[in-house]
Amino acid sequence: DASLTEVNSFSPSVPISPSSMMNQYKFEDGPELRDLFITVDDPESHITAIETFITYRVVTKTSRGEFDSSEYEVRRRYQDFLWLKSKLEEAHPTLIIPPLPEKFIMKGMVERFSDEFIETRRKALHKFLNRIADHPTLTFNEDFKIFLTAQAWELSSHKKQGPGLLSRMGQTVRAVASSVRGAVKNRPGMFTEMNDYMETFSQKINLLDKIAHRIYKEERDYFNEMKEYGPIHTLWSASEEDIADSLKGIASCIDRCCKATEKRMAGLSENLLPILHEYILYSEILMGVLRRRDQIQGELDSRVDALANKKTEKELFSEEIGKLEDKVERANNALKADWDRWKQNMQCDMRSTFTNVAENNLRFYEECLATWESFLASQTVDLHVEEDSEDRP
Amino acid sequence: MEDCLAKKMEITVSEAEKRTGRNAMNIQETYTAYLIETRAVESQSEGQCAPVDSLWRRYSEFELLRNYLSVTYPHIVVPPLPEKRADFVWHKLSADNMDPDFVERRRIGLENFLLRVASHPVLCQDKIFYSFLTQEGGWKEMVNETGFQLKADSRLKALNATFRVKNPDKRFTELKHYSDELQSVISHLLRVRARVADRLYGVYKVHGNYGRVFSEWSAIEKEMGDGLQSAGHHMDVYAASIDDILEEEEHYADQLKEYLFYAEALRAVCRKHELMQYDWEMAAQDLTSKKQQREELATGTVRTFSLKGMTSKLFGQETPEQREAKVKVLEEQIQEGEEQLKSKNLEGRDFVKSAWADIERFKEQKNHDLKEALISYAVMQISMCKKGIQVWTNAKECFSKM
Numbered sequence: 001d002a003s004l005t006e007v008n009s010f011s012p013s014v015p016i017s018p019s020s021m022m023n024q025y026k027f028e029d030g031p032e033l034r035d036l037f038i039t040v041d042d043p044e045s046h047i048t049a050i051e052t053f054i055t056y057r058v059v060t061k062t063s064r065g066e067f068d069s070s071e072y073e074v075r076r077r078y079q080d081f082l083w084l085k086s087k088l089e090e091a092h093p094t095l096i097i098p099p100l101p102e103k104f105i106m107k108g109m110v111e112r113f114s115d116e117f118i119e120t121r122r123k124a125l126h127k128f129l130n131r132i133a134d135h136p137t138l139t140f141n142e143d144f145k146i147f148l149t150a151q152a153w154e155l156s157s158h159k160k161q162g163p164g165l166l167s168r169m170g171q172t173v174r175a176v177a178s179s180v181r182g183a184v185k186n187r188p189g190m191f192t193e194m195n196d197y198m199e200t201f202s203q204k205i206n207l208l209d210k211i212a213h214r215i216y217k218e219e220r221d222y223f224n225e226m227k228e229y230g231p232i233h234t235l236w237s238a239s240e241e242d243i244a245d246s247l248k249g250i251a252s253c254i255d256r257c258c259k260a261t262e263k264r265m266a267g268l269s270e271n272l273l274p275i276l277h278e279y280i281l282y283s284e285i286l287m288g289v290l291r292r293r294d295q296i297q298g299e300l301d302s303r304v305d306a307l308a309n310k311k312t313e314k315e316l317f318s319e320e321i322g323k324l325e326d327k328v329e330r331a332n333n334a335l336k337a338d339w340d341r342w343k344q345n346m347q348c349d350m351r352s353t354f355t356n357v358a359e360n361n362l363r364f365y366e367e368c369l370a371t372w373e374s375f376l377a378s379q380t381v382d383l384h385v386e387e388d389s390e391d392r393p
Numbered sequence: 394m395e396d397c398l399a400k401k402m403e404i405t406v407s408e409a410e411k412r413t414g415r416n417a418m419n420i421q422e423t424y425t426a427y428l429i430e431t432r433a434v435e436s437q438s439e440g441q442c443a444p445v446d447s448l449w450r451r452y453s454e455f456e457l458l459r460n461y462l463s464v465t466y467p468h469i470v471v472p473p474l475p476e477k478r479a480d481f482v483w484h485k486l487s488a489d490n491m492d493p494d495f496v497e498r499r500r501i502g503l504e505n506f507l508l509r510v511a512s513h514p515v516l517c518q519d520k521i522f523y524s525f526l527t528q529e530g531g532w533k534e535m536v537n538e539t540g541f542q543l544k545a546d547s548r549l550k551a552l553n554a555t556f557r558v559k560n561p562d563k564r565f566t567e568l569k570h571y572s573d574e575l576q577s578v579i580s581h582l583l584r585v586r587a588r589v590a591d592r593l594y595g596v597y598k599v600h601g602n603y604g605r606v607f608s609e610w611s612a613i614e615k616e617m618g619d620g621l622q623s624a625g626h627h628m629d630v631y632a633a634s635i636d637d638i639l640e641e642e643e644h645y646a647d648q649l650k651e652y653l654f655y656a657e658a659l660r661a662v663c664r665k666h667e668l669m670q671y672d673w674e675m676a677a678q679d680l681t682s683k684k685q686q687r688e689e690l691a692t693g694t695v696r697t698f699s700l701k702g703m704t705s706k707l708f709g710q711e712t713p714e715q716r717e718a719k720v721k722v723l724e725e726q727i728q729e730g731e732e733q734l735k736s737k738n739l740e741g742r743d744f745v746k747s748a749w750a751d752i753e754r755f756k757e758q759k760n761h762d763l764k765e766a767l768i769s770y771a772v773m774q775i776s777m778c779k780k781g782i783q784v785w786t787n788a789k790e791c792f793s794k795m
Contacts (some may be wrong), residue, residue, distance in 0.1 A: 197613050204610040211602045218599050222592035229585050236578040239571055242760040246767045253771070347617055351795040354624070358789035362782060369778035376771045379764070 036133045037061040038148065040126035043118045044075070053077050056122055058129065060148045072149045078103070080147065081125055083159055087143040088132070093292040094335040095138065096342050098131035099281030100124070120274065127278070136341075137334070186301055187294060188332065194339060195290050202283035209276040216268050223261045230254035249375045260367045267360035275353045279346065286342070289335060296331045300324040398517035399508060403432045404526065406504035409496045410449070425496055426451050427503055431526050448529040452477070455503060458525050461536050462516060463658075464545045467665040468748035469516060470755040472509035473654030475502025481580075481646065483587040483594070498647060505651070515751070546668060558670050562745055568752065569663040576656040579649055586646060590639050601632030620795035627788040634784070638777050645773065648766040652759060659755070662748050669744055673737045680730040687723045690716055 042057040055075040062070060081100055088097045101124035129148075132138045146158055230251045237247035303324055307317055408428040416422050426449045433443040455474055463471045479495050489495065507526070510516045521539065524532050607625030611618040 200613045201610070204606055207606045208603075208610075211599065211606065214599050214602075215596065218592065218595040222589070222596050225585065225589045225592050229582075229589050232578065232582045232585060236575075236582065239574045239578065243763050243767070246764050250767055250770065253774075257774075347795065350617065351620075351792060354792040354795070355789055358785045358792055361785040362789065365778045365781035365785065369775060369782065372771045372774045372778065376768065376775065379768050379771070 034133075035063045036139060038126075038129045038133055040122055040129060043122055053079075054118060056125060058148060067145070067149065069149075074149065074151065074155075076147070078121075078125075080155065081128065084143060084147045085128075088138060088141060091141060091143070092137065092334065093296065094289055094331040094338075095135075096282075096285060096289055096338045097138070098128050098135075099278050099285055100128055102281075124274065124278070135338075137338075186297060190336070191290060191293060191332075195287075198283055198286050198290065202280070202287070205276060205279045205283055209273075209280055212268065212272050212276055216265060216273065219261060219265045219268070223258060223265065226254060226258040226261060230258060246379060249378060253371045253375050256371045257368045260364050260371075264360055264364040268357070271356050271360070272353055275349060279349075282342075282346075293331050293335055297328050300328050397512050397514055398523070399512035401434055402511065402526075403430075403434055404504070404507050404511055405430045406500050406507065407447075409500045411491070412451075423491070424451050424453075425491070425499075427500060429507070429526060446527060448527070450525070452499075452503075454525070454533070455506065457533065457536055458522065459506075460545075461521055461539065461541050462510070462519065463661065464541045465519070465521075465539075466515060468662060468744050469513070469751050470655065470658045470662055471516070472506055472513070473651060473658055474506055475499050475647070476650065476654070481583040481587045481650075483591040498643065501644075502647060502651070514754075546665075558667050559674055561667060561670050564749065565663045565666045565745075569660060569667075572656045572659040572663065575659075576653060579653040579656070583646060583649060583653070586642075590642060594635055594639060597632050597635035599632075600628050603628040604632070617795045620791045620793075624788050624791035624795075627784050627791065631781070631784045631788075634780050638773070638780070641773055642770075645766060645770050648762070648769075652763060655755075655759070659752070662752065666741075666744060666748060669737070669741045673734070673741055676730065676734050676737055680727065680734055683723055683727050683730060687720055687727065690720050690723070 037060070039059045040056050041059070043054050044057075045052060045054050055077045058072075058074050058076050060067075060072040062072075085097060085100050088095075101121045132141075132144055138144065146155065150158060230253075233247045233251035233254065237244040237251070240247060300321070303317070303321060307321070406427050407430050410426050410428070411423060412426045413421060413423050428447055428449055430445050430447045432445045452474075459471060459474055462469075475498070478490060479492075510522055516522060521532075521536055524535060528535070604625040607621040607628070611621035611625070614621065
């Protein structure tokens, strides 16, 4: 796979800084080799008689030949992203389709259509499209291209084509009917390992998400108490003479640390929390991908089992069996390659996210340290001045 | 410069012990006894260490000592005792008097009290104080024999009762306001500080959960495993570090608490002045009215309405002999009153002078101590920040190796 080897070779002209290394890991074809650039921005609310909804501007810049133009600007709503995701899942059942932000987050932190909610969603949608663009296979998907380029009416007419919802449902019912237990029995060890890994991973990432939210809550409660703490010292200074300056100094230090705490909280909510949430979604996606692989294999196995006793008909159906076997092999290979890619990206994401968390905390403590040290310096200067004046007769 | 006791004698409250015994009502109770150790400070040339004397006292005896000092030296801002019951506790701290941490902090507070008294230019010379430190048996009886309870003005206890004082010394009025403000602001500060401590505890401790989950996660990872595992360890260190940090902060809170209680002592002195001034004003008023009565009897004019005057008008005037007898009695009373007024005046002026001297001493001590306390608070914050930087630097390194 050409894209994977790109990652391991560093051209001498590129300075090897940690961030550029991470960029080369993050994007399969390093930043210089990307030919598709997508941004999601400018949320706008639309009010009709029936509903209120938000559209986002999707801007695409590309040098690819298969695109008629080099720049596109379209508006898309959440529904359109959902459509794209389901089309991609349909076309590539054993590829790992990136997560979409959920329809509505019930965590009680934000309200639907609040600025915070819209911004969080916008960032997630931006990430979604870029992850697809970076995927070696998905990036060339036809529905993806239409999503990026079609005008609103073109898109809605295109959506109406293709296998309907009912037929897709019919497929899954049949797939489930074909014994899944058999698929597990014949499942290659590698995929059982993946399944076990994902179960544990999913559990741990959910726990981490809970912990991170708990930390956020504790930091917020701490911030709220600190807000009251500083002003008391200022109030006190009003009754004092000699120590008024010291008290005011303490008040200002506490206030600065308070602001630093706010920044620390923002860092969590902008960085760690969204990533953990994405990987919770990813673990659901991956379990789904593994299930679909099992189903594909199940189709083959149940067909084989059904024909086991009909020796004469075996010949007739050998072509069908052959096709199913090919299907299974393709599915397994696609999943294996995408799995390796996903793991690498996950490692990279986790490394950079948690490093960022540590940096965030470092910044917090360094800022507080500077504040208190400068206060201390001002106090000891006063002490020395007092001592000097005592020495004089 | 007076040579206060603190310079001649080393005083420590070195131990605390749980005891059971019978109290005044013959009921079994558990209490804590504190060991007071004293040693004479020998001059350098002697080179020898004096022997240590020791005796046990319980909190109620400290209270008795302080009551005695407050009554005997009303013009002095008497150092306060550490709190009787744990107040301003945050969730990790016990409100139980028997809790070892509380007992330990009280031990330190009692030692501090004794050192304060021993370094006070006036109080350190008191014999009862000296016996408290050195005489094991019979000390209680000695204190009661001084009859100090009789001297105690019960009106001082009634802190909320107002006395209409017409001409208090303005400085004392201001000082009383200041002591009220100080009390209010410090208790507010201590309450919020306790809540802040509680929240800070929560932030640190939650990070401890990372350790376990990272460790479990690292079991399924190949390349990320080491980084996760070691980062988790640092998160455990981070979570554990808050215990020492907050314990240190308790000592800072105790320093502020001392001045919270000092505010009461300050108010007591202002109160005493108020009462003396009130008594003087009442006595002056009484004297004025007696003088007026004498004048009326002497000249026969009735200036003020009095029932006696009316009844005598209705039932007939008094005989001149009766009148003269009354005047004589009044003259005696007036003379007594004038002497009393003079001595009260002198008393009051002495009180104001000596009280204000001690108040100035107290102000300097307070400014010095509080400034030091605030600086120590900053030092604690700096230490906490440095610890945080160290832990997160280590964690960052582990994360970057994932």
